[in-house]
Amino acid sequence: MARQDTGLWRVLNGPQELGRGRVFWCLFAFVALGLLAYPAVGSVFALSNLANFCLYVPLGLGLALLWGYNGVLSFGQGAFFAIAGYVYGIIAGNLTEMPAGTLLAAIGGIAASIAVAGAFGYFVFYGQVSNWIIPLLLLVLSLILETFMAQTAGYQWRVGSVLLGGYNGMTSVPSLEIGPADFGGASIAFYYLVIAVMLIAYLGLRLLVNSHYGHVVTGIRDDVERTRMLGYNVARIQIQVFVLAAALAGLSGILYVSWGNYINPSSMGLLAATLPVIWTAVGGRSSLLAVLLSTVTLRWLADTLAVKGGEYAFLIMGILLLVTMLFFPAGIVVTLARRFSSRKRVLGKLKERGAG
Amino acid sequence: MTIRGPAETDGVLALRVKDLTKSFGGIRAVDHLNLTLTQGELRCLIGPNGAGKSTLFGLISGLHRPDAGHILFKGEDITNLQPFQRVRKGLCQKFQTTRIYRALTVAQNLLIAGGARRLSRTKNGRLSWAINTLGLDSESEVPSGELSHSQQQWLEICLALATEPDLLLLDEPTAGMTPEETELTAQFVINLNRQGLTVLVVEHDMAFVRYIAQRVTVLHYGRILRRGASTKSSRIMRCAVSIWESVES
Amino acid sequence: MSLGYLISLLYQYLDNIAFLLLAALGLMIILGVVNVINLAHGELIMMGAYITTIAYNRAHLPLALCMILSTIGVGLFGMLLERFVIRRFYNDKLGALVATWGISLILSQGTLLVLGPSMESVSLPSWTFSYGGYSFGGYRLLLFVIAIVVVLIAGWTFYYTRLGVRTRATMQNADMARALGIDTRRIYLLTFGAGSALAGLTGALYAPTTTIVPLMGNQFVDVAFITVVIGGGTNPIVGALTSAALLSLISTPLSSALGTFIGRIGLLIAALVVIRFLPRGISGYLQDIRYRHMARVAS
Numbered sequence: 001m002a003r004q005d006t007g008l009w010r011v012l013n014g015p016q017e018l019g020r021g022r023v024f025w026c027l028f029a030f031v032a033l034g035l036l037a038y039p040a041v042g043s044v045f046a047l048s049n050l051a052n053f054c055l056y057v058p059l060g061l062g063l064a065l066l067w068g069y070n071g072v073l074s075f076g077q078g079a080f081f082a083i084a085g086y087v088y089g090i091i092a093g094n095l096t097e098m099p100a101g102t103l104l105a106a107i108g109g110i111a112a113s114i115a116v117a118g119a120f121g122y123f124v125f126y127g128q129v130s131n132w133i134i135p136l137l138l139l140v141l142s143l144i145l146e147t148f149m150a151q152t153a154g155y156q157w158r159v160g161s162v163l164l165g166g167y168n169g170m171t172s173v174p175s176l177e178i179g180p181a182d183f184g185g186a187s188i189a190f191y192y193l194v195i196a197v198m199l200i201a202y203l204g205l206r207l208l209v210n211s212h213y214g215h216v217v218t219g220i221r222d223d224v225e226r227t228r229m230l231g232y233n234v235a236r237i238q239i240q241v242f243v244l245a246a247a248l249a250g251l252s253g254i255l256y257v258s259w260g261n262y263i264n265p266s267s268m269g270l271l272a273a274t275l276p277v278i279w280t281a282v283g284g285r286s287s288l289l290a291v292l293l294s295t296v297t298l299r300w301l302a303d304t305l306a307v308k309g310g311e312y313a314f315l316i317m318g319i320l321l322l323v324t325m326l327f328f329p330a331g332i333v334v335t336l337a338r339r340f341s342s343r344k345r346v347l348g349k350l351k352e353r354g355a356g
Numbered sequence: 357m358t359i360r361g362p363a364e365t366d367g368v369l370a371l372r373v374k375d376l377t378k379s380f381g382g383i384r385a386v387d388h389l390n391l392t393l394t395q396g397e398l399r400c401l402i403g404p405n406g407a408g409k410s411t412l413f414g415l416i417s418g419l420h421r422p423d424a425g426h427i428l429f430k431g432e433d434i435t436n437l438q439p440f441q442r443v444r445k446g447l448c449q450k451f452q453t454t455r456i457y458r459a460l461t462v463a464q465n466l467l468i469a470g471g472a473r474r475l476s477r478t479k480n481g482r483l484s485w486a487i488n489t490l491g492l493d494s495e496s497e498v499p500s501g502e503l504s505h506s507q508q509q510w511l512e513i514c515l516a517l518a519t520e521p522d523l524l525l526l527d528e529p530t531a532g533m534t535p536e537e538t539e540l541t542a543q544f545v546i547n548l549n550r551q552g553l554t555v556l557v558v559e560h561d562m563a564f565v566r567y568i569a570q571r572v573t574v575l576h577y578g579r580i581l582r583r584g585a586s587t588k589s590s591r592i593m594r595c596a597v598s599i600w601e602s603v604e605s
Numbered sequence: 606m607s608l609g610y611l612i613s614l615l616y617q618y619l620d621n622i623a624f625l626l627l628a629a630l631g632l633m634i635i636l637g638v639v640n641v642i643n644l645a646h647g648e649l650i651m652m653g654a655y656i657t658t659i660a661y662n663r664a665h666l667p668l669a670l671c672m673i674l675s676t677i678g679v680g681l682f683g684m685l686l687e688r689f690v691i692r693r694f695y696n697d698k699l700g701a702l703v704a705t706w707g708i709s710l711i712l713s714q715g716t717l718l719v720l721g722p723s724m725e726s727v728s729l730p731s732w733t734f735s736y737g738g739y740s741f742g743g744y745r746l747l748l749f750v751i752a753i754v755v756v757l758i759a760g761w762t763f764y765y766t767r768l769g770v771r772t773r774a775t776m777q778n779a780d781m782a783r784a785l786g787i788d789t790r791r792i793y794l795l796t797f798g799a800g801s802a803l804a805g806l807t808g809a810l811y812a813p814t815t816t817i818v819p820l821m822g823n824q825f826v827d828v829a830f831i832t833v834v835i836g837g838g839t840n841p842i843v844g845a846l847t848s849a850a851l852l853s854l855i856s857t858p859l860s861s862a863l864g865t866f867i868g869r870i871g872l873l874i875a876a877l878v879v880i881r882f883l884p885r886g887i888s889g890y891l892q893d894i895r896y897r898h899m900a901r902v903a904s
Contacts, residue, residue, distance in 0.1 A: 015464070073699045123877040129884045132642050132698045136830045139644075140873055143827045148866050212471050219457055219468045226455045229417065231443030231472030231519050270823065274706065281703055311718055318710025325704040326693060379900030423900065 012203075014210025016069070016218065018287040018337050035195050039188050048186050048259075051194040053299040055255035056279075058201045060295035061288055062248030063276045068285030069209055070241045071131065071221030076120070076138030077249045078272035079145055083116060084109035084250030085263040086149075086164075089173040093162035102177045102258075110250040117246030121239035128235070139273065146269035169264025176258040185259035194255060198292075201248065205288055217241055249276075271314060278317050282324050284331020293333055369431070370395040370523050370554040371416070376425035378411055385411040389425070389580060391573065393523070393556060398549040400565045401558045401573050409558040410452055413527050417449040418442050430522065443472065446522035450515075450529060452558075454508045458501030462492055462511060465500050469518035482551060483517050489544055490514065506537045517548075524548070526557045530564050542567040613739040616746070617861060621853035623749040626756060627810065628825040629832035630845045631803030634759065636833060637841035638776050638796040641691055641701035646829060647822025648712035649801050653679045653808025655716065658817050661727050668727070668813075675809035676802045683801020687794050695793075709822075716819040724817040748810055755803065760842045772796065827869065828852075831876045837886020844888035851875075851887070 013020040019028070039047055059081055067073050088102075088109035095101030120141070124134050153166025164170060175190070176183040183190040208214050219227045220234055228234050257263050266272060275298075283294025298317075305313045328335050371393040378386040386408045393399055401409055414420040416427055418439030426435045434442050457465050466487075470480065487493050490510040495503060500511055509529060516524055526545070530538040542564050549555050559565050573580055632646045643649075653675040660671035690708065694701035732743030763769040774782040775792045783789050807825065815821060832852060836844030855875050860868030883890045 123881045127881040127884045129880050132702060133834050133880060135702055136834060137876060140827045140830050143823060144869050144873060212467060215464055215468050216471060222457050222459060223455055228440050229443060229449060230469050231440050233440050277703060314710055315714040318707045318714060321707030322704055325700060325707060381896045382899040
């Protein structure tokens, strides 16, 4: 009982996220341990697949934070994902001789995403624009980037010794290498890296949203003017959250190119911009856990569809998005969780009355 | 006819409004207004609807930009500062229509309110006393949207107090309250002022004004009409009431 | 800097204005009145192009009739959209954005599945003429004329008809309009239909000039969105005109000198700079100026 009074436990179980209490955390630990132990039984193929699904989780969580907790809808997370991937490819491809080359490339990639996000954020948040302007302009940015990258075929389109590759994209991107460990897509090391990143990102964000800062962030979502009138520099906080979300998208981008060793313009485009929005909307943007679950599940679904009928993938995504917005506006996972917890409460009250 | 109150240069000036003007479209809401407030004062601002009271508050707290004029707070010109910067300097407003975070609990509301001024997280004594007096400590985990209307008003005053202001602007704090709640609020505001907080109140409820006001300013069509000291039976109060009633009819 | 070059620049300028106006007007009217952003706007344009193409190539109807069919068809479809989807998101701009994005995916991917990756295009009426070494297409000049006519008709409807008055009342204060007996739901339905019809018309008009593919809407929406952001929803007509004129002024010399990509990046940067200082767009800023002038006059 004493342990539950410490600050960390209180913050982890704060009100801004679903899933609280000892039962939940036991379940969480169980699943986490299962993931960590999986390489003992899973095939290399299965591990690589699961890693592929999970590497997108930081991307999804970033949008959940930005849209669900701060009220800012972004159609640009795909662009930040791909910017980091391309910049990583450029730097790593040019620094193949350096032992820390890929690490520098990773830092460079995320820095590039942060720079673009920061510049964009400066204009829209200090301008105090209406909330619909941000997704529109980010859509335009994604479109322009995709169109530009798609026509960079040919030898003249290169940075150092790395070809941008045009429509077919950049190939032979070196995987991340930290010291002796090579994080290639088919390696166990990569699997562990992804699981670790996913868990750390989730727990870190969970602490953030339940902290004082996290409450101010949701305060901005609920009533911007009120938060300003309590003395907060709202524009600065919004830029910080926007940049954090971009960094998380960039992190996923780095993991992606390390997994597949390639990246192409469609990762920057409109369809790629849609995917995080779908994961977040379907799971329920007000809960990080819901988005984590929906990201992994929908990635798995897309992968399965790609084998059995790839042309239908985006049509199904569109239908899913529309149906969710019409009938489950809070998200499918969140709606189910709320119904479950309210039934639990009713049953609990019935039990109390029965016992009394 | 102007009744002079205590000399305006007594004590340090908390607030000085110089020649303030603001129009919305074709309507001049505040018209070359001059107003001073000494530190530790408790002032009431009354006047008929449309006299410019809420606009004046909006100008002081920074929601609106004036067309002309200056606002000086504790000697510093804040006319061009953003609202959040004014709050950080110690100027906080409670709004006419309650603006609290309805989906969040009382405790969460106060958590957010208490953070912006980077003050040390040691106890805000005045805030604790306020929460206690207004009976909000027992409602800590209640979503603030579920509080009664008066409790929401009180919560909003507490949110303002959480920013540790030197000047508190109260825009119709007793709107929608019962007579008992009004009296409680009046006593609360008097006690706040006794602790040294400068308070400027806009109010319609003359009972409240009579109860608390030391000095009253009457606003009409964006200008100061009358000002002076008030006692329960003072001439200025009767004068103010009669002017108001004649304008309203 | 020959006269021929200047005339060529002017031609490109007018051509760009026409493109921006036709691409954005429907979207802006919907934003200004119904207060939602229809992210399926590009796909509505695509539908207009497809209807015209199919009617012309398969049914061999005269081109003008095909275009009228497009306009009416997409307009009706828009009204269906409003009735069954948009209606739920009146006070939820971001929700409307996401829902219409879902519709946009369904439309573009559905078209891809049903009608294939491309379709044979409509031949461009070849009314070319040349001057000073440059050649100009008469059809695109006609598009400019049509664009101006469309804006004039929209403006006339807004300011000189009873429907227009009711629409402006709904824009300014929907509750008050309802209290005065205006059927705001019907206004929203008709406005959404009109905006969609304009999108259909745009698709139809530009069908002869481009390849007919399911994702063709994208080339219209990026400029349409920027035009909307800079114009602002306060006054769709004024916003569309001023925004199109300003943006073409920026993009025409840029694309002419440095290529279309630089032209489009220039537009995006212009949009960011404009909203930094005029967050409600040009039409919002013009309204502020008007109010300030009224204030000065009243004193």
